[in-house]
Amino acid sequence: MPGYDAYSKSLETSPVTPEEFALLQKTIFFGPEDVKALRQAQKILKPQITEILDTWYGYVGANPHLLYYFSNKESGEANGEYLSRVRDRFEQWILDLTDANYDQQWLNYQHEIAKRHHSVGKNRTDNVNSVDHIDYKYMVAFIYPITTTIKPFLQNGNASQKEVDAMYEAWRKAVILSVILWTHPYIKDGDF
Ligand code: HEM
Numbered sequence: 807m808p809g810y811d812a813y814s815k816s817l818e819t820s821p822v823t824p825e826e827f828a829l830l831q832k833t834i835f836f837g838p839e840d841v842k843a844l845r846q847a848q849k850i851l852k853p854q855i856t857e858i859l860d861t862w863y864g865y866v867g868a869n870p871h872l873l874y875y876f877s878n879k880e881s882g883e884a885n886g887e888y889l890s891r892v893r894d895r896f897e898q899w900i901l902d903l904t905d906a907n908y909d910q911q912w913l914n915y916q917h918e919i920a921k922r923h924h925s926v927g928k929n930r931t932d933n934v935n936s937v938d939h940i941d942y943k944y945m946v947a948f949i950y951p952i953t954t955t956i957k958p959f960l961q962n963g964n965a966s967q968k969e970v971d972a973m974y975e976a977w978r979k980a981v982i983l984s985v986i987l988w989t990h991p992y993i994k995d996g997d998f
Contacts, residue, residue, distance in 0.1 A: 858959055
């Protein structure tokens with residue numbers, strides 16, 4: 807898949823160590839039960855992945871202030887190829903997040919994704935001439951749509967309401983953890 811580097815050995819080492827990440831997990835009550843719930847969620851989400859991405863892309867497409875980040879810097883037109891390449895990696899990300907082992911390689915790829923949203927790395931992967939930077943405020947704001955929209959999809963499996971709630975909470979924590987790692991480049995040195 808173009809630009810998908812989760813297993814690349816040449817990634818920069820994450821500035822967040824596994825020990826620091828363990829403390830972050832502890833801080834938001836993320837534990838083995840969440841890992842288990844995410845694995846269960848993957849089975850339910852995988853067959854619906856196209857519909858999930860349709861929902862998220864529908865939301866971005868309906869919001870010019872968000873579609874802007876996928877647009878050509880000069881013409882202002884949305885770049886369809888950019889959108890579609892990112893969509894493929896986004897699909898893969900759902901599968902990766904629900905099956906992660908949170909090791910050094912995983913942390914390193916989170917740092918790569920962080921840089922891809924920030925001016926230090928945006929546009930390079932797909933070699934596009936788009937706007938240079940995604941503003942920090944939207945990184946945090948996206949936690950809400952990326953979590954709330956997943957609930958109906960989790961409900962489409964055969965899980966009990968209690969299991970759906972556990973999967974939803976685990977997904978919410980995993981997305982929050984990801985966004986914490988992804989905003990590292992936005993934070994002044996020494997403040998993270
Ligand atoms: C890239 C998810 C916030 C626009 C990506 C990728 C994923 C993702 C999985 C592909 C990573 C890869 O290359 O393997 C998310 C999640 C967010 C978030 C979960 C917050 C919860 C945002 C926001 C925007 C945005 C707020 C602005 C509308 C983009 C763009 C790329 C991208 C333009 C391509 C960057 C590049 O490599 O040039 N995002 N994203 N994302 N996302 Fe996000």
